[in-house]
Structures are given as structure tokens and as C-alpha cells.
Amino acid sequence: MDSDIFDGLLQLEDEFYNEGYKLGVTDGAQAGYAEGNVFAIEKGFEKLLEFGRLYGKGLVWAQRLVVSEQDQTAEYGANIVSGGAEELSVEPAVCREMPCVPKGTRLRKNVRVLLEQVDPSTLSLDNTPDAISEVEERLKGAVLKAKLIQRAFGERETASDSIHLQSAKDTQTSGDGSGSIEDSSSLRVRH
Amino acid sequence: MGNTGQRPLAENDLLDDIFATSPPGSRTLSPGASPQDAVGPDEPSDLPSLRRQHVTAGYRDGVFFARNQHVQSGFDAGFPVGAQLGIRVGTVLGILEGVIKGLDNKRGSSSSQSIEEQKTAGSLEGEQIRRLYTVATKELSLASMFGGMDGNPAAGGDDKPEMQAKRKAEMIVAKWEKIVGVPKWEEIVDDKAVEQS
Numbered sequence: 001m002d003s004d005i006f007d008g009l010l011q012l013e014d015e016f017y018n019e020g021y022k023l024g025v026t027d028g029a030q031a032g033y034a035e036g037n038v039f040a041i042e043k044g045f046e047k048l049l050e051f052g053r054l055y056g057k058g059l060v061w062a063q064r065l066v067v068s069e070q071d072q073t074a075e076y077g078a079n080i081v082s083g084g085a086e087e088l089s090v091e092p093a094v095c096r097e098m099p100c101v102p103k104g105t106r107l108r109k110n111v112r113v114l115l116e117q118v119d120p121s122t123l124s125l126d127n128t129p130d131a132i133s134e135v136e137e138r139l140k141g142a143v144l145k146a147k148l149i150q151r152a153f154g155e156r157e158t159a160s161d162s163i164h165l166q167s168a169k170d171t172q173t174s175g176d177g178s179g180s181i182e183d184s185s186s187l188r189v190r191h
Numbered sequence: 192m193g194n195t196g197q198r199p200l201a202e203n204d205l206l207d208d209i210f211a212t213s214p215p216g217s218r219t220l221s222p223g224a225s226p227q228d229a230v231g232p233d234e235p236s237d238l239p240s241l242r243r244q245h246v247t248a249g250y251r252d253g254v255f256f257a258r259n260q261h262v263q264s265g266f267d268a269g270f271p272v273g274a275q276l277g278i279r280v281g282t283v284l285g286i287l288e289g290v291i292k293g294l295d296n297k298r299g300s301s302s303s304q305s306i307e308e309q310k311t312a313g314s315l316e317g318e319q320i321r322r323l324y325t326v327a328t329k330e331l332s333l334a335s336m337f338g339g340m341d342g343n344p345a346a347g348g349d350d351k352p353e354m355q356a357k358r359k360a361e362m363i364v365a366k367w368e369k370i371v372g373v374p375k376w377e378e379i380v381d382d383k384a385v386e387q388s
Contacts, residue, residue, distance in 0.1 A: 016245035023246075024253020032258035036265030037352045042333055044273025045280070052278035056285020059376040064293060066379060090290060090320060090371050092379070097316070098293035115380055120278045127270035155292045 040127065048125070051135065054142045055118040061111050061149055063092045068101040099154075107152045114145040265352070272353045276360050280331045283367045286376055287324040291317070327367055336360040 101107075116122075117138045124131040294317040329335060337356055368374075 013241070013245050016242050017249035020246035020249025020251075021253040022249075024250035024255075025257040026253075027250075028254035028257030029261045031254065032261035033265035033268075034352050035258070036262035036267075037269035038337070038356075040266040040269030041273035041276075041337060041353060041356050044270040044275075045277040045333060045337075046273075048274040048277030049281040049284075052281020052283075053285035053288070054281075055278070056282040056287070056376075057289040058285075059282075059379060060286055060289025060293065062379045063376065089369070090286065090323070092372070092375050094290050094316070094320075095293065119380070120282070123278075125271040125274040125278075127267050153293075155295075 044125070044127075047132075047135065051118055051123075051139055051142070052120065054114065054139075054146050055120060057146060058111060058115045058118060058149075060095065061153065062115060063095045064098055064101050064153070065108055065111060067095040067098075068103075102152055102154075104152070107149065110145055110149050110152070114142055114149060117142040117145065268351065269353045269356075272357050276336070276357070276364060279364050279368065279373075280336075282373055283331065283364070283371045284324070284327060286371050286373065287320060287327060290320055291324060294320070323370065327370075330363055331367060336363055 123135065123138075125135075337360065
């Protein structure tokens with residue numbers, strides 16, 4: 001190949017190529033970032049939704065336990081859904097409307113442990129292997145606890161609950177050995 | 192190949208053996224390097240097509256290279272944002288579900304005394320909360336909060352895509368946290384913590 005003749009042209013081709021390459025790097029970086037970003041937001045959302053859900057349920061159960069210890073007649077009839085149609089608000093006082101909760105320190109302990117397990121303030125939400133596996137471990141334990149508590153409260157399992165529980169059961173490998181023991185004891189509390 | 196030393200950028204060397212399109216290394220095969228072009232860059236008629244061809248090839252390689260590099264960083268930045276919103280939405284829905292179940296129970300096990308009074312009061316509120324829950328599941332769904340998001344910066348703004356998503360979802364989530372009164376429900380956790388200490 002006679003490089004003397006081609007040099008000028010080849011140089012020019014390289015310049016064109018590099019000009020395009022630089023543009024491509026800028027656009028590609030943005031496209032790649034956006035692609036990973038949108039996907040991750042949805043993944044993160046879905047992964048932690050159930051976590052929050054158990055936390056919310058735990059808060060209601062804890063409230064019911066507290067209310068059942070208080071004087072049932074005190075402040076009865078406080079606004080449960082307060083405000084006008086536009087500004088509805090669900091108040092914890094709604095728990096006074098609910099049936100009495102079975103007594104028992106084990107149930108109380110279960111609710112407390114559940115709330116600790118799904119406490120959002122003690123959770124790392126970064127996408128690191130350690131953080132992810134901690135989330136999964138805690139969620140697994142919380143699902144089992146929630147199931148026990150739910151039974152103790154005599155709540156029916158809805159279709160969506162069963163799905164969550166089913167998937168948790170499928171992924172359960174070791175779990176905590178206390179699960180089955182507490183399981184049977186809470187069944188006796190049920191009425 | 193006698194022209195290796197003339198490549199201006201190091202990336203070209205990296206890409207030469209990856210891409211079959213038309214990086215500098217394979218230029219002898221490209222139509223742009225046909226004998227007619229050998230007269231040099233002074234020939235004006237072929238220059239635009241030569242330019243287009245090589246700029247396009249470079250662009251394609253650049254996009255591919257940079258895209259793969261940045262997908263992970265985009266994911267790492269987006270995950271905590273989605274996770275945080277997921278927990279908050281879950282909490283709202285969980286409280287509503289817990290309340291609905293508690294009120295359901297009551298209706299099923301209510302005794303004969305003052306059943307009428309209970310029913311009127313209970314079912315009305317129960318119905319209201321049930322309706323709230325239906326609306327909440329719709330408004331707090333992935334599709335409703337993040338739908339239509341392509342991750343590209345909005346016209347005029349150079350925000351990171353996760354910040355746009357956060358802003359958009361924040362309004363909806365905050366509204367529902369207020370409706371459900373999440374802070375009031377959370378007081379019980381604080382009380383408990385005090386109790387234990």
C-alpha cells in the first residue's frame with residue numbers, strides 16, 4: 001500500500017470518524033444513563049412497595065393494640081375521616097371502631113418485631129449487594145411475622161396477601177426457626 | 192497495516208477489533224476508499240458522502256461504547272429514588288388496607304346490640320375508606336406516577352432523570368400521606384421507642 005498517496009485521505013477519514021464518535025459518546029452517555037435510570041426507579045419501587053405495605057399494616061396493628069388497652073369509652077366518636085369531601089383524612093382513631101384485640105404478650109412482641117423489621121429509617125436503599133440482601137432478608141422475616149399477626153387478629157387473607165405469602169414461601173430457604181413455633185401458639189390465641 | 196501510528200485517538204484501536212462496521216482499520220474495504228477517491232481530499236464532489244459515511248460510523252460506535260458505560264450509573268442513581276417512593280407508597284396502602292380489614296372484622300362479628308347504629312356509622316366510614324383505597328391504588332401505581340417518562344431531560348432543563356421522576360411522584364405521594372395521616376400513625380412507633388428505652 002502506498003501510504004504517501006493515501007495519507008491525506010485517511011487522515012481525513014479519521015477526523016470524520018472521530019467527529020462522529022465524540023457526538024456519539026455524548027448522546028450515548030445520556031441515553032444509557034436514562035435507560036438504566038428509568039428501569040431502576042421502577043425496580044426499586046416494586047421491590048420496596050411490599051416493605052412499606054407491611055410497615056403500614058404494622059402501624060395499624062400497633063394502634064389497635066394500644067387502643068384496646070385504653071378506656072374504650074374515652075373520646076369515642078372522634079372524627080375518623082375528618083374534613084370535607086375534598087380533604088379527607090384517615091385518623092388513627094378509626095381503630096376504636098374495630099373489635100377488641102386478643103390479649104397476649106406474644107402478639108405484642110410480634111407486632112413490635114415486625115415494625116422493627118420494616119422500619120424504613122433503619123434501611124439502606126442503595127443498590128449494593130449488601131443492602132439488597134438485607135432488604136430481602138428483612139422482608140422475608142416480616143412477611144412471616146405479618147402472617148402470624150394477621151391470624152391472631154382474625155383477619156382474612158386476601159388474594160393479594162396469599163400471592164405475597166406464596167412467593168415468600170417459595171423463596172424461603174432457612175428463615176427463622178421460631179416461625180413455626182410461634183405460628184401454632186398464635187393459632188390458639190385466635191377466636 | 193502501515194497507518195497504525197496515525198490514528199489520532201486511542202479509542203479507535205480499542206474498537207477496531209470489536210466493530211465490523213467501518214472503523215479506520217477496515218477502510219480498505221469501504222467504498223469511500225475506492226480508487227477514484229485516491230486523488231485526495233481536494234476532490235469536492237465525493238467529500239460530503241465520505242464525511243457522512245465516516246461520521247455516521249463514528250457516531251454509532253460512540254453511542255454504543257458510552258451507552259453501555261452509563262446504564263449502570265443510571266441504574267445506581269435511580270434505584271434509591273424508586274425504593275424510597277416504594278416504601279412511602281407501600282406505607283400509605285398498608286395503612287388503608289389495615290384499616291379496611293379492621294373495620295371489615297367488626298362488621299362480621301358485630302353483636303345484636305345497637306347493630307343499627309353501628310352499621311350506619313361503621314359502614315359509611317368503611318365505605319369512604321374503601322373508596323379512598325381504590326383511588327389510592329390507581330393514583331399511586333407505577334404507571335400513574337412514572338408513566339410517560341423516557342428519562343430524557345425536559346426541554347430547557349438539564350436535571351437528572353431521577354430528579355424529574357422524584358419531583359413528579361413526590362406531589363402525589365405527599366398528597367396521599369396527608370390524606371392517610373401517615374405521621375399520626377407513626378407516632379405510635381415513637382411512643383414505643385420511648386417506652387422501651
